[in-house]
Amino acid sequence: MNNTFDDTQWDQKSHSFRSSRKCHCPSGSEKKSFIWKYFIEKNNPSEPSKIMVCSLNLANDKPCQKTYITFSNTSNAIQYFASIHTIVEQGKLHIKYISLTTDLWTSHAKQGYIGITASFMDSDFKIYDILLELEYLPYPHIAKHIRDKIQLIIEKWSLQEKVIAIITDNESNMIKAISYLNNITRISCITHTLQLVIGKELAPVLVFISRAKYLNWFFTYPKQIERFQTTQTSLNYPKILDAIDQLAIDLSRDQDSTIKKDGCHLKKINLTDDEWIFMEHLVNLLGLFEEVTTFLSGNIYMTLSLMHPIISELQKVFEDETLL
Template sequence: MIAKDLQPFSIVEDEGFRSFVKTLDPQYKIPSRKSITVGRIPALYEECHSKVKQSLDGTNSVVLTTDMWTSQTTEAYLTVSCHIIDENWQMQAYVLETCRFSGQHIADNISSELKRITDEWGISDKVQAVITDNGANMVAAVHRAGWKHYPCFAHTLNLVVKDSIKALPGLLDIQHKCSAIVTFFHHSTRAADKLKEIQKQQNFPEHKLIQSVETRWNSVFYMFERLHEQKDVVTTVLCLLGKSSLCLSEEHWSLISLSVDALRPFEEITREISSEKTCFSVKVSTYLDIRFKSLGFRDMANVEPVKTRLIAEMQLINQTSAPSMSAPPDPNSSSASSMAPATNSCSPAGAAAKGGIWMDFDSQVQASQQHRTAGTDSLIEMRRYTEEKPVLRDQDPLLWWKQNEATFPSLSKLARKHLGVIATSVPSGSSPRQDS
C-alpha cells in the first residue's frame, strides 16, 4: 500500500488501519514503522531496481521522457522515465528517478542531471531519443547531452489550441465567464447542493462541473462540454440563487456548442497520444507501423526516402552482425558442411565428383552465391515488407512484429528501435477529466 498507493509510513500506526487488519486476521502482527522504513521499503526498492536494471541491460535502444515540476511546497523536481520494447514486444515504462532540483533551471544543470541518471543505469549510449516539453532549456539540455530531441506532442498541441483560443477574443471572454460559473459552484455548498437537487428533479446526469486548468487546454474542452450538458440545470440554479449576473446568453451557449464540436477531435488526439502505449508518429515509425505503412503519408514522395533510410540501416545491421558473405566458407568446418546442399541421389554419378564436365558450372554457381551481399538481403527484406498488407487500425503493431520477427530479422530490429519512441512526455494519468 505504501509503495503502490503512496500511503504514508504512519499508516501502520493509524488506529483505524490496525483495527481493520485485526478484523481480517487477529493473529497477524503489523510491522512497525521503523521496520518498514529501515528494512522492507529498501529491500523492495532493491528488488525493483534489480528487475528494471536487468530489463534495461537486455535492450539496445531506450527512449527517455523527462519533465520539471514544482511541488505544493514550491520545491523543484526532475522526473526521468524510460521506455523500451522488451524481448516479448511489450512496451515497458520505468520511472528511473525523481530528484530534487535545487540549482538554476539552465540547460547545463539539467543536462548534467540527465547524464548522471543515465550513467547510473548504464544506458547513456542506448538513448534513441528524449521527449520533453518545448522549453528552450529542456531542448538545449538534451542536445548538450548528445541525444536526439523530440518535442512532446501533447504540449505542442496544447500550445496550438491555447493560441487559437486567445486569437478569438470572444471565445476567451466566454472561457473566463464559464470559469467564474464553475468557481461559484465549487466554492458554495448551497449552490452545489442545489445543483444536485435540480439534476435529480429534471433527470439530468448527476455530474460535477469541471474547472479549466491553465496548463491543459483540454480542460477548457471538458469545462465547455460539461456546462453544455448541464446548461438548463446551471441556468436554473443561478437564477434561483440570485446569481443571474453569471448566466450566459444564448449567443454564448451557441458559441460554446460550436467550440465543443470544433475541439472534440483535438481532445481525442490528445487522449490517444497521451497513452504510454502510443508510438510517436515520425516518418520512419509510421512506415514501420503495419497498420499504416505508406497509407500514413499524405505525400507519397516521402515514402521512398524512408525506405532508402531503412535499407541503409538494415545494411549496417547485416554488415556488423553477420559474417561476411564475400569470403567462401571453410570446407573443413562443421558450419560449411551443414550449409552444403544435399546431393541429389538421381544425379549422374560423375556430377558428384570434383572436376569433370560440371566444374565450370559449379564455379559459376559458387561465384553467384558469393556476390550476394548485405545490401541484397536488405532489399529483399524491404520488398517482402512492402508487399505485406496493412492490418486493421485497432490491432497491435507490436504483436504483428512479434509474430513476424523471424520473417523480417533485420527490419524487426529497426521496428523495435523506432516504434519505442512514444508521442508525449505527459503521463496518461494527468488528464483533468472527471466523470463523477
C-alpha cells in the first residue's frame, strides 16, 4: 500500500485522515476489530477514554497487538490504523511544508523500532501532530540504515518536496543519518538536551539518590506502610521526617526481634537532617527542569521559537542563587 498526503484529506470534524482509495473489506475476525466497527459501521466508541486493543494481521516483524489510549477525538491511534486500512472518504489534504519527528525505541522483546510523527499547520494556523509510521528497524541501528528507513517512509507518503526539517535526539547515529538527507535541516530535541544536562550534573549525587530510593523502597511493604500510618496518627500527623524518626525509635524498642531488626535497619538507612534539606533543594531545582520539559513537550503551540527565551530564563535563575 502506498499512502500519500496528496491522496488523503484531513477531516476537520474527526481530526483524522481520509484516503480517496477504495476500501479493502476484510473477512472473519478482522471485521470485529474496533477500527472496522468505528469506520465501517460508523459507531463511535461509547467510552473513548478507555484503552482499546486491536489485533491486526501485520507483518511478522511487528507486534500482533496494538494498544493505544484514545482521547476525546479519534486520536493518533485511529489515524494510524485508518492509514493502514485505507478508509474511504472524499477530498485531499494540501500541505506545502511539513516537519518530522523521529526516535528509536526498544520493545520488551528487545527489538528496535523507529517512530515518525508528522507536524504541520493548516490554513487556520492550527497545528497537527500525526503518527505516520511505527516500524521495526533491524539491527544494527547505524546511520545509513536509519537514513534508508526514513527515506522509504518519506517516499511512501510522497513527502519528498515537503519535508524541510526533522527533529531528533542527540545520538550520533541520528545526527549522522539526517546529515545524509539533502535539503533537510536537523533540529535537536530540546527536551532530550535538557535531560542530558540533568543526567551529567546529577552524577556527583547519584549515591545520595540511591540512598533516597532505598529508603523509599523500605516503605513499599504493606507492614511498613501500616506502621508508618499508625505512627503518624499517634503523633497527630506531623511532618513525614518526624514520623520516620519516631517510627525507627518505636520499632527498635519493640520486644519482637523481627520488628526490632526493622527499626535498626530503618535507623541505618534513614537520611540525616542535612540530607533531607539537600533533598528539598534538589527537588525544587529539578522541578524547574520538569516544568520546562513539560511545557516544551506541548504539541498545540510552537515550541521552537520558545526554546531560547526559556533557556535564558533558566540561566537567570541559576545566576541568582536567592531564587533557588
